[in-house]
Amino acid sequence: MSVLRSRFVQAVVILVGAFLALRFGIRPPAPWSVIQIYMAVVFLAVLIFVSSDTDSWRSFVNPMRAALVDPSQRPVRIVLAVALPILLGYYAYTQAAARPQAPAELRAVHPAPPGSIQFRGKEINIAGVDNPLRKDVATFKRNVAAGGEIYVRSCMFCHGDNLDGHGLFASALNPPPANFEDPGTIAMLQESYLFWRIAKGGPGLPRESTPWNSAMPAWEDRLTEEQIWQVIAYLYDATGQEPRRWETAH
Amino acid sequence: MRGLHVVRQAVRAAVPVAALLLAATALPAAAQEAAREPAYRAFPLIGSRLAVWAIAQLHLNFAAFILGVPIFAVIIEIIGWRTGAPRYDWLSHEFVKLIFAAFSTTALLGAFLLFLFVGYYPKFWAYMTSIFFPTYWIYALLFFAETFTVYLWYYGWEWLSGPRKWVHVSLGVLSNLFGTAILLIGNSWVTFMMSPAGVTETGALKGSVWAAINNSTWMPINIHRLIANIVFGGTIAAAYAAFRFLNATTDEERARYDWMGYVGNFVALSAFIVLPFAGYWLGREIYAFNQTMGITMMGGFMSWLWIIQAILIGVLFLGSNYYLWLGMERIPGSERYRKYVPYMLTILAIGFMVWATPHSLIVTLEEARAMGGTHHPFLGFFGVMSAKNTAVNLMILTTFLSYVLYRRANRLSIRPWVVIGMAIQWAAFAVAAAIVVFYGVYGYFVESIVRIGFSVYQVGAVLGAIVLVMTIDVPMFRGAKSTGAIRWGSIPARSQYVLILLAVTFTWLMGLMGFARSGIRQYWHVYGILRDTSVDAVTPALGYAANMITTVTIVFFALVMFIFWLGGLSEKGKPGAHGAAAMPVIAGGSEDPR
Numbered sequence: 001m002s003v004l005r006s007r008f009v010q011a012v013v014i015l016v017g018a019f020l021a022l023r024f025g026i027r028p029p030a031p032w033s034v035i036q037i038y039m040a041v042v043f044l045a046v047l048i049f050v051s052s053d054t055d056s057w058r059s060f061v062n063p064m065r066a067a068l069v070d071p072s073q074r075p076v077r078i079v080l081a082v083a084l085p086i087l088l089g090y091y092a093y094t095q096a097a098a099r100p101q102a103p104a105e106l107r108a109v110h111p112a113p114p115g116s117i118q119f120r121g122k123e124i125n126i127a128g129v130d131n132p133l134r135k136d137v138a139t140f141k142r143n144v145a146a147g148g149e150i151y152v153r154s155c156m157f158c159h160g161d162n163l164d165g166h167g168l169f170a171s172a173l174n175p176p177p178a179n180f181e182d183p184g185t186i187a188m189l190q191e192s193y194l195f196w197r198i199a200k201g202g203p204g205l206p207r208e209s210t211p212w213n214s215a216m217p218a219w220e221d222r223l224t225e226e227q228i229w230q231v232i233a234y235l236y237d238a239t240g241q242e243p244r245r246w247e248t249a250h
Numbered sequence: 251m252r253g254l255h256v257v258r259q260a261v262r263a264a265v266p267v268a269a270l271l272l273a274a275t276a277l278p279a280a281a282q283e284a285a286r287e288p289a290y291r292a293f294p295l296i297g298s299r300l301a302v303w304a305i306a307q308l309h310l311n312f313a314a315f316i317l318g319v320p321i322f323a324v325i326i327e328i329i330g331w332r333t334g335a336p337r338y339d340w341l342s343h344e345f346v347k348l349i350f351a352a353f354s355t356t357a358l359l360g361a362f363l364l365f366l367f368v369g370y371y372p373k374f375w376a377y378m379t380s381i382f383f384p385t386y387w388i389y390a391l392l393f394f395a396e397t398f399t400v401y402l403w404y405y406g407w408e409w410l411s412g413p414r415k416w417v418h419v420s421l422g423v424l425s426n427l428f429g430t431a432i433l434l435i436g437n438s439w440v441t442f443m444m445s446p447a448g449v450t451e452t453g454a455l456k457g458s459v460w461a462a463i464n465n466s467t468w469m470p471i472n473i474h475r476l477i478a479n480i481v482f483g484g485t486i487a488a489a490y491a492a493f494r495f496l497n498a499t500t501d502e503e504r505a506r507y508d509w510m511g512y513v514g515n516f517v518a519l520s521a522f523i524v525l526p527f528a529g530y531w532l533g534r535e536i537y538a539f540n541q542t543m544g545i546t547m548m549g550g551f552m553s554w555l556w557i558i559q560a561i562l563i564g565v566l567f568l569g570s571n572y573y574l575w576l577g578m579e580r581i582p583g584s585e586r587y588r589k590y591v592p593y594m595l596t597i598l599a600i601g602f603m604v605w606a607t608p609h610s611l612i613v614t615l616e617e618a619r620a621m622g623g624t625h626h627p628f629l630g631f632f633g634v635m636s637a638k639n640t641a642v643n644l645m646i647l648t649t650f651l652s653y654v655l656y657r658r659a660n661r662l663s664i665r666p667w668v669v670i671g672m673a674i675q676w677a678a679f680a681v682a683a684a685i686v687v688f689y690g691v692y693g694y695f696v697e698s699i700v701r702i703g704f705s706v707y708q709v710g711a712v713l714g715a716i717v718l719v720m721t722i723d724v725p726m727f728r729g730a731k732s733t734g735a736i737r738w739g740s741i742p743a744r745s746q747y748v749l750i751l752l753a754v755t756f757t758w759l760m761g762l763m764g765f766a767r768s769g770i771r772q773y774w775h776v777y778g779i780l781r782d783t784s785v786d787a788v789t790p791a792l793g794y795a796a797n798m799i800t801t802v803t804i805v806f807f808a809l810v811m812f813i814f815w816l817g818g819l820s821e822k823g824k825p826g827a828h829g830a831a832a833m834p835v836i837a838g839g840s841e842d843p844r
Contacts, residue, residue, distance in 0.1 A: 028620045030629055033612035037557075038603050041564065045599035048568060052575040052591055054742060102615050110549030112542045115778075127541050165623050174615050176623045184609070184630050188698055190541070207551075242697035246541075 007050045007060035014049075018042040102174075110189070111206050113196045119220055124199075128246055129192040133229045140233065147234025150227055158215070163239055173215045180239050187241040194232045198223075289373040290784045298370040299786035300798070305366060307761050307802045308809070309359035311482075313436075314475070314760065316349045316356050317429045318483025320400070322517045323349070324422030331415050341510060343407055345487055346422075350404045351817035353397070355809065371784075374775045381455050381462050382439055389435045396428035430476065437471050438463040443776050444767065445539045453779040466539040470532035471767075477525050482756055484518030489753035490814055492746035495739075505739035511749050512577060518752070519570045519653065523646050523716070526563075527709050530639075534702065536770070543777065547770045549609065555766050555792055557608050560638075562759045564602035567645050569752045571598060574656045576745040583733025584659035590651075597648045604641040609633035631694070636701055640690030643708045647682055650716055654723065661730035671726045675719045682715035757806060761799035769795070 003009050019042075022035050030038075050060035067076045116125045133143045152161075158177040160167040165179035178185050186194060196204075202214030219228060236243055293301040323345035330338025367375045379386075403421040410418035446453075448461025455462065491511035498504040537544030546552060575591055578584035607629055618624055631637055654675075665671065689704040696704075771777050773787045781787075790798070 026628055028622070028627070029617070030626065031611050031613045031617045031621075034607065034626075034629060037561075037606050037608075040561075041599055041602045041606065044565075044568060045595055045602075048572050048575075049592060049595055051744065052572060052595075053579055053588065057742075110545055110553075112546035112550040115540075115542060171619075174618065176618060179623045179625065182623070182625050182627075182630065183694060184625050184634060188634070244698040 006063060007056050008063040011046045011050050011060060014046050015039075015042065110193075113193050114206075117196055117199060117204075119199055119225060122225075124195070124225070126192045126196050129190075129195075130246075131191040131229050131233055131243070133226075133233055143230045144233045144237045146227075147230035147232070148238065150223065150231045151234050151238075154219070154222070155231065163235065169215075175214060177216075180235050180241070183241070186235055186239070187244070189244055190246060191229075191232050191236070191243045194235070195228055198228050198231065287372045287376075289371075291370045291372070292785075293366070293370055297786055298366070298784065301370070302363070302366050303798060304802050304805075305359060305363045307764060307799070308806055309356065309363050310764065311757060311760065311802075311806045312352050312356035312359060312809075313433075314479045314482045315486055316352050317433055318479030318481070319345050319349045319487060320422065320426050320429060321480050322484065324419065324426055326513070327422055328419055331419055337509075340506075341513060344510060346400075346404050346407075347817055348487060348490060348814065349483075350400065351813045352810070353400060355813060357393070357397075371775075374780065377453065377776070377780050378439060378442075381442065381449065382459065384459050385435050385438065385463070389432060392428050392432050392435070396425055396432060399425040399428060433475060433479075434468075434472055437475060438465075438468055440767075441465050441467040441471050443774075444536070444543075444771060446776050446779050449779065453776065466535050467532065470528070470535045474525070474528040474532050477521050477528050478760065480521040481518045481525060482760065484514045484516075484521065485749075485753040485756045486514075486810065488512075488514030488518060488749045490514075492749035493811075493814075495746050496743065498739075501739055508580075508738045508741055511746065515570065515573055515749060515752070516653075518756075519649065522566065522570070523649060524713075526642050526646070527713075530705060530709075540777070543770050546772065547766060551789075552766055552769065552792075553610050554608065555762065557606055558792070558796070559759065559762060559766075560602075560605040562755050562762070563642075564598075564605060565755050566752060566759075567598055567649060568602065569748050569755070571595070571649055571652045573745050573748045573752075574652045576742055576748070578656060578659050579742065580737040580740045581656075581659040581734075582737075583662075584656075587655040587659060590655060594648050594652055598645055601641040601645040601648075604632045604637050605645075607632035607637070635705070636690050636693030639693075639705045639708055640686055643686040643712050644683060647679065647686070647712055647715065650712075650719070651679060654719060657723070658727055658730075660733045660736060661727045662733060663726045663730050665726050668726060671722045675722055678715040678718045682711040685711035754803065754807065758799060758803050761803055762796070765795045765799060 004013070019035075019039060022030060022038050049056075051057045067073050067080065113126045115127045116123050118124075133140060151159075151163075156167055158167040158169050158173065159165055159180065160170065160177070163180040165177045165182075167177060170177050180186050197216070199218065199220040201216040201218035203218050205214060223231070235241075290298060292298060323342045326338050326345065327342035330336065330342060367378075399421055403418065403425055406418055406421065410421070442462050442465055445466040446462070447465035448457065448459070448463075449455055488511045491507045491514055495504055495507040495511060498507060533544075533548070536547060548556065571594065578587065611624065611626060611629070611633075613621065613624065621627065625633075663671075686708045689707050693701040693704050769789050772789050773782045774780065775782050
């Protein structure tokens with residue numbers, strides 16, 4: 001157990017343990033880009049842990065120094081001299097033999113909406129606007145039902161009958177269709193934002209959302225303004241999410 | 251001779267101010283001629299935008315330094331005046347010496363920036379003049395007032411000592427008031443460009459200029475910059491002290507600059523703790539002013555900028571705590587608190603990881619398929635503000651705990667109520683942490699606008715705990731038994747590199763956030779009013795911006811080192827003006843425990 005008292009061993013155990021926990025403890029697997037950030041933080045924290053007082057720092061550095069200069073540690077040096085090049089070679093091999101795949105993409109999940117859009121020749125404000133169908137409480141349920149029908153007819157094949165993004169076509173699309181059940185999607189957005197995205201679709205994405213490979217059609221060619229508001233009302237009603245309300249400047 | 255020297259310095263400083271006044275006088279005429287002028291001119295080689303960017307960032311760095319340092323310098327001077335301890339007077343003088351050396355450079359860079367605007371963005375400048383012309387005069391006069399007050403403050407240190415010390419302290423206070431007023435005016439121009447108010451749709455002033463000044467983001471930026479300037483000033487002053495510590499040749503010198511570095515870091519850390527709250531308020535106001543701007547900043551193409559910001563702020567938190575923990579080594583009796591370090595470090599590291607979790611993940615197609623979309627079902631919880639607010643509040647609470655432990659490291663309270671006092675303190679920490687976590691979790695079950703309001707409760711709980719703990723701590727350790735004097739100067743050298751790292755990180759962070767604030771206007775000089783039609787009307791990508799900010803940061807530190815070296819020349823060969831200060835012996839910025 002005295003081995004575990006060595007700061008050097010503790011540091012190695014923490015680093016290896018953290019990597020295993022992050023790589024295999026998170027399901028589905030965390031993206032490699034996130035694991036890299038997390039491991040950088042763990043590495044920094046471990047460095048601070050071992051060097052936050054002089055005794056600890058000595059305990060951390062001594063084994064490394066001994067391995068490099070102590071005559072009694074010659075076998076360790078030989079092992080390192082063989083193992084390190086092999087590990088580096090293995091790393092180089094994994095990089096060279098990597099399966100070809102599309103490079104990782106950084107997509108803006110919530111691109112900034114314009115202040116207003118042109119919809120069939122009419123200017124529609126996006127900023128500060130709520131779903132106009134909510135004003136009439138008496139007909140709202142009917143509008144939600146109409147929105148449900150539109151959803152089944154036009155949206156379900158990609159976004160799924162559970163509104164979770166697992167529609168029939170979903171597996172063929174990259175990026176995958178939005179999961180409306182996820183609290184990080186429509187619950188964080190005002191309804192007019194959804195109007196903009198549904199009306200203009202992938203082709204209407206702003207510059208920051210490059211590459212423009214979203215398969216979302218521009219529904220302004222197929223749905224009326226009222227139908228789009230109806231389907232938006234349905235999305236919130238069916239998922240139990242509340243649309244984001246507008247803030248006012250103080 | 252001293253009088254002559256003062257006059258010479260004042261004349262030197264007055265040159266750029268006079269240039270500003272002359273330009274201001276000529277500006278109405280320039281505005282009339284604007285129609286005949288080209289809208290833009292091209293700066294040789296690097297283009298106009300890069301020239302303005304570099305000079306504006308450098309000017310802001312120096313301005314932040316000379317506005318931030320006097321705030322705590324005068325407080326330290328007041329402490330020295332009231333307690334009669336000469337070391338505080340020495341320290342305050344050291345701080346003012348630093349800003350004094352940087353004063354002319356700030357003014358010169360300001361004048362250079364003005365010339366760039368007038369020469370290369372004449373149409374933009376004419377428009378700004380049509381709105382803000384009355385403020386130019388006030389700005390210039392305030393600059394005069396501040397310049398002369400600071401010169402009097404610095405050169406009158408010996409002259410206004412003894413019974414006239416109150417006059418000297420008043421000069422320090424006055425220079426801070428002038429400096430803050432200058433900051434408020436400069437901020438009104440900048441914030442008007444982001445969130446214009448008081449103008450018609452075509453940009454004409456509707457009524458008084460006050461409406462344009464008092465726009466939605468003006469007060470949040472005033473508060474944010476005021477606090478950030480103190481942090482910045484503290485870190486630069488601490489880095490200067492670290493530099494002097496590392497070059498010190500005697501134990502006495504090492505002890506003195508160790509203490510100076512500690513005070514600089516203490517000031518920076520104290521202000522840094524409240525800085526995220528001010529930043530959050532500013533972000534909310536930007537979002538409320540214009541959703542497009544808010545989403546561009548937080549969720550759009552700048553969203554990864556916030557991950558970089560989180561990493562830098564995480565480094566600042568870890569670095570500040572690390573410095574305190576290393577500092578405990580010079581305090582006899584601190585060994586009893588070492589066992590808490592791994593726990594505090596764990597909270598900071600986990601908070602750092604949560605804060606740095608991106609909302610927009612970089613994923614391969616294969617990873618996206620495994621996740622069932624671009625959102626990760628588990629990590630997605632850490633990508634939103636509920637988690638990030640919780641993380642940062644717990645990090646602030648932990649940092650405060652580090653400071654509390656440091657403060658009492660060599661003291662044993664002799665109060666009979668010490669057990670109850672400590673129990674209340676620990677309970678305050680626990681209750682605050684519980685409130686922060688509760689609202690963090692509850693935030694996932696309510697709509698966005700309610701969730702945003704929860705941050706106020708979280709902040710309130712943390713600030714409340716800080717106030718309560720300190721209210722108990724100060725009387726509890728007054729007259730405490732000492733376990734030994736602090737061995738100033740015996741701190742490991744790596745701690746000093748941490749101080750330099752903190753200064754560089756904060757400077758870089760300021761540049762980055764300045765880019766965010768300015769970049770969210772995208773292709774507008776004045777958002778929604780005056781469009782940028784120049785060849786540079788493209789918002790630069792993050793990598794490009796990062797390279798630019800790094801270059802300017804390097805130039806800034808090169809200039810700072812040069813200026814500090816110049817400032818140090820006057821010391822050479824002297825036995826040490828104000829150098830006879832007693833060895834500092836305190837921890838936590840309160841009274842000598844011996």
